[in-house]
Amino acid sequence: MLKRYLLTPGPTAVPPEVMLRMSQPLIHHRTPEFETLFAEVQHGLQWLFQTTQEVLMLAASGTGAMEAAVANLCSAGDTVIVVNGGKFGERWTKISQAFGLKPVEIKVEWGQAVQPAAVAAALQAHPHTKAVLVQASETSTTALHPVKALAALTRDTDTLLVVDGITSIGATETPMDEWGLDVVITGSQKALMLPPGLAFIALSEKAWKQVESATLPRYYFDLRRERKEQQKHTTAYTPAISLINGLSAVLHLMQDEGLEHLFARHALLAAATRAAAQALALTLLAQTSPSPAATGVFLPEGINGSQFLKYMRDRMGVDIAGGQDHLKGKIVRISHIGYAGPFDVITAISTIEMALRRFGHPLELGRGLRAAEEVLMDGWPAIG
Amino acid sequence: MLKRYLLTPGPTAVPPEVMLRMSQPLIHHRTPEFETLFAEVQHGLQWLFQTTQEVLMLAASGTGAMEAAVANLCSAGDTVIVVNGGKFGERWTKISQAFGLKPVEIKVEWGQAVQPAAVAAALQAHPHTKAVLVQASETSTTALHPVKALAALTRDTDTLLVVDGITSIGATETPMDEWGLDVVITGSQKALMLPPGLAFIALSEKAWKQVESATLPRYYFDLRRERKEQQKHTTAYTPAISLINGLSAVLHLMQDEGLEHLFARHALLAAATRAAAQALALTLLAQTSPSPAATGVFLPEGINGSQFLKYMRDRMGVDIAGGQDHLKGKIVRISHIGYAGPFDVITAISTIEMALRRFGHPLELGRGLRAAEEVLMDGWPAIG
Numbered sequence: 001m002l003k004r005y006l007l008t009p010g011p012t013a014v015p016p017e018v019m020l021r022m023s024q025p026l027i028h029h030r031t032p033e034f035e036t037l038f039a040e041v042q043h044g045l046q047w048l049f050q051t052t053q054e055v056l057m058l059a060a061s062g063t064g065a066m067e068a069a070v071a072n073l074c075s076a077g078d079t080v081i082v083v084n085g086g087k088f089g090e091r092w093t094k095i096s097q098a099f100g101l102k103p104v105e106i107k108v109e110w111g112q113a114v115q116p117a118a119v120a121a122a123l124q125a126h127p128h129t130k131a132v133l134v135q136a137s138e139t140s141t142t143a144l145h146p147v148k149a150l151a152a153l154t155r156d157t158d159t160l161l162v163v164d165g166i167t168s169i170g171a172t173e174t175p176m177d178e179w180g181l182d183v184v185i186t187g188s189q190k191a192l193m194l195p196p197g198l199a200f201i202a203l204s205e206k207a208w209k210q211v212e213s214a215t216l217p218r219y220y221f222d223l224r225r226e227r228k229e230q231q232k233h234t235t236a237y238t239p240a241i242s243l244i245n246g247l248s249a250v251l252h253l254m255q256d257e258g259l260e261h262l263f264a265r266h267a268l269l270a271a272a273t274r275a276a277a278q279a280l281a282l283t284l285l286a287q288t289s290p291s292p293a294a295t296g297v298f299l300p301e302g303i304n305g306s307q308f309l310k311y312m313r314d315r316m317g318v319d320i321a322g323g324q325d326h327l328k329g330k331i332v333r334i335s336h337i338g339y340a341g342p343f344d345v346i347t348a349i350s351t352i353e354m355a356l357r358r359f360g361h362p363l364e365l366g367r368g369l370r371a372a373e374e375v376l377m378d379g380w381p382a383i384g
Numbered sequence: 385m386l387k388r389y390l391l392t393p394g395p396t397a398v399p400p401e402v403m404l405r406m407s408q409p410l411i412h413h414r415t416p417e418f419e420t421l422f423a424e425v426q427h428g429l430q431w432l433f434q435t436t437q438e439v440l441m442l443a444a445s446g447t448g449a450m451e452a453a454v455a456n457l458c459s460a461g462d463t464v465i466v467v468n469g470g471k472f473g474e475r476w477t478k479i480s481q482a483f484g485l486k487p488v489e490i491k492v493e494w495g496q497a498v499q500p501a502a503v504a505a506a507l508q509a510h511p512h513t514k515a516v517l518v519q520a521s522e523t524s525t526t527a528l529h530p531v532k533a534l535a536a537l538t539r540d541t542d543t544l545l546v547v548d549g550i551t552s553i554g555a556t557e558t559p560m561d562e563w564g565l566d567v568v569i570t571g572s573q574k575a576l577m578l579p580p581g582l583a584f585i586a587l588s589e590k591a592w593k594q595v596e597s598a599t600l601p602r603y604y605f606d607l608r609r610e611r612k613e614q615q616k617h618t619t620a621y622t623p624a625i626s627l628i629n630g631l632s633a634v635l636h637l638m639q640d641e642g643l644e645h646l647f648a649r650h651a652l653l654a655a656a657t658r659a660a661a662q663a664l665a666l667t668l669l670a671q672t673s674p675s676p677a678a679t680g681v682f683l684p685e686g687i688n689g690s691q692f693l694k695y696m697r698d699r700m701g702v703d704i705a706g707g708q709d710h711l712k713g714k715i716v717r718i719s720h721i722g723y724a725g726p727f728d729v730i731t732a733i734s735t736i737e738m739a740l741r742r743f744g745h746p747l748e749l750g751r752g753l754r755a756a757e758e759v760l761m762d763g764w765p766a767i768g
Contacts, residue, residue: 001641001649003725023407257385265385307767315765317725341387341701343731350730350753354761365757369734370750377738377749381699383691 044251062187087140136168279371305329428635446571471524520552663755689713
């Protein structure tokens with residue numbers, strides 16, 4: 001009997017109460033009942049995005065919302081600045097290329113955050129840039145980009161700041177209106193603790209103005225049509241009904257916890273994991289600007305990362321993510337996002353300690369756990 | 385958000401696939417479909433009990449099956465020998481008294497196993513003893529009684545050996561036929577990984593003969609009637625249908641794992657927990673004959689056990705059992721039974737380490753975890 005633990009930065013574990021909610025009989029989506037549900041989650045999403053703008057729901061993965069942003073804001077030949085510091089930064093480039101844009105890439109070493117000065121310089125070199133495309137939290141490298149500082153560069157210009165908040169919304173402070181973010185995107189399978197299948201996108205007034213003049217082709221992802229329908233609490237095309245039902249349960253859980261506590265919890269779990277990694281003399285991938293959504297850690301030299309992950313998954317029941325592209329086989333990524341608590345950190349570190357020992361790495365068992373516990377105890381409420 | 389962990393020795397956690405099975409639409413119990421299901425689980429229960437006898441299912445908790453044993457085997461005024469080494473041993477006495485029997489108690493210090501010589505002496509002093517009533521695993525003290533040795537005393541006599549196997553069946557070797565146990569009882573909410581509500585009882589040929597001559601009153605628990613109905617793959621009274629449906633899923637899980645591995649897993653988890661307790665200088669309650677179903681550990685002097693458990697449950701989300709009667713507030717009991725794996729031990733020990741520290745007990749964090757990991761690693765399969 002192998003008890004399974006899903007500790008990957010998406011999909012993330014779904015709380016049982018949410019699973020139960022999604023198991024309710026389907027309701028039809030062209031009914032007042034669905035409209036009531038939809039209006040309720042729309043309201044909750046505005047709270048979560050910290051915006052007065054509409055947050056549109058799409059039956060798609062997060063990448064669909066990234067494409068929707070590009071297709072609705074740009075015209076062929078437009079220049080966009082892409083912060084490419086990982087797999088998802090690279091995805092902005094690929095989407096831009098697929099739509100005939102001219103992406104100007106700011107390459108950032110994997111694990112590092114972009115320097116705002118580099119974006120400022122690119123903006124200066126390309127004054128007619130339509131948009132800056134960036135991740136708030138680059139899931140592939142577990143680094144956090146300084147989105148607030150980037151917004152300060154674009155806020156009073158014609159350039160839009162388009163933020164992939166897929167592993168930041170609900171995990172770390174990304175207040176759309178306060179920071180002046182023009183587009184914010186997220187997906188259901190991260191901090192929203194749902195199965196994959198829903199994407200979310202919100203646009204600022206400035207961004208909505210651009211939608212009118214953009215000429216890229218769009219049909220399924222035409223946000224003008226979606227906005228019109230969603231203002232009536234329905235969707236242009238068939239919505240992912242059970243996921244939206246689950247979303248209602250999730251938003252209640254999140255509202256019960258509160259944004260401040262939600263962010264503090266993610267920060268605590270990430271800090272405990274980093275402390276454990278350091279106690280085990282494992283090198284962190286994101287050293288200066290680590291994301292609270294996940295922690296990337298280099299494996300010791302000589303350990304085959306694919307075999308290591310396979311052992312943990314198949315033999316120990318613990319699913320932790322590996323690296324992508326040139327980091328494949330070299331790192332592991334431990335998720336803290338969504339339905340995660342202190343004992344998920346403990347389980348992840350314990351798995352890694354035992355698996356490292358099993359793979360021949362000399363290591364004092366319990367050392368990482370002790371460090372994690374020291375940090376976690378700061379976050380436990382006091383007695384009484 | 386508080387993620388909950390149920391680490392009590394009953395009820396125990398239910399695997400998600402079993403929960404899903406129990407969520408299937410109810411079928412009626414007077415149908416061929418139910419009879420097919422019932423026949424299948426009857427077969428599985430015989431495998432689990434290691435018996436060729438019928439294993440009867442009762443809609444009751446384990447105590448109901450204990451009463452059924454007494455009511456079906458005894459007559460008013462009968463002498464029974466009760467091994468009373470804990471809360472559940474005491475229950476045998478109380479049931480016997482309620483039915484007008486003459487219980488001869490062998491008092492055993494909580495945490496200790498009964499000495500077979502003490503039972504032999506009692507049998508010699510009371511040669512007409514109808515039955516010896518004992519727990520295989522005394523859940524309240526986490527001690528294992530030497531049931532095999534007791535069976536050697538009763539096997540070739542007219543006295544029956546009645547075994548409460550509520551936390552031994554499916555957790556540790558208790559082979560009914562091979563050891564010559566006359567009655568074996570268990571409940572659904574222990575190693576069977578189901579919600580409470582089902583009890584199981586199997587009788588040897590020798591015990592069935594006694595049922596005929598016993599004169600105690602019985603109706604709901606009349607095993608003659610149940611046996612007759614259950615031979616036709618149905619029950620005398622309304623069965624707990626969804627639990628029996630879940631039982632089918634559970635037995636498949638157990639059969640996939642195999643008895644040998646099942647017992648080895650429980651033994652490993654218990655050994656790791658004991659090693660952790662010792663590393664933390666906590667005194668074990670059951671020192672000489674510990675049960676693999678649960679581990680009882682004394683709290684350090686000065687810690688209020690009720691507050692300690694409440695803190696772990698309400699603030700840390702981890703449900704661990706306390707002590708009963710004179711051990712209330714003095715011990716904690718960590719379950720290993722049923723749907724439990726190595727990371728449940730890690731979670732339990734981590735909770736206890738952090739809670740002890742929080743309650744002011746000086747302690748090196750991680751020390752118990754290291755000891756647990758050292759033991760657990762012996763049980764993990766090798767690489768490849």
